[in-house]
Amino acid sequence: MTDALLPFVPSLVAWGHDESTLVQVVKDLTGAVESADVTVVYVHDDPATALRRAVDREGADWEDWYVGKPASSPGTRSVHDLPSAAAHLRSEADLTRRLLALTPWRVLTVDAGTLDAQESFAHARRRLTELLRLPTRP
Secondary structure, X not given: OHHHHOOHHHHHHHOOOOHXXXXXXXXXXXXXXXXXXXXXXXXXXXXXXXXXXXXXXXXXXXXXXXXXXXXXXXXXXXXXXXXXXXXXHHHHHHHHHHHHHOOOOEEEEEEOOOOOHHXXXXXXXXXXXXXXXXOOOO
């Protein structure tokens, strides 16, 4: 899972590290897990849509907290409202995809914006079964 292998991308970006630093981190990580057969499930959604859902679910206080968090970090000070947070998250997603492209890992992208939870699960399960050549369930 991406969160288990690449959770450092948002933190390193927020701390002001550039892409070349993250490339080196991914190279080091790739070397560290070289003997493992890695498949990354990358769950993607439009950040603006996801942020609106979060505000609807969590309330206006969450929005203030969420925007304030990146706004106080050196690499993400450009975040000052939900639209700028969404733009930042889009940029971060693009960076993550570029970093993953440098690895030999299989990447399964699940577009959560076009699928509900059950459809996302079924899609991921079907694709993982194919990618990993697992036996199908009757």
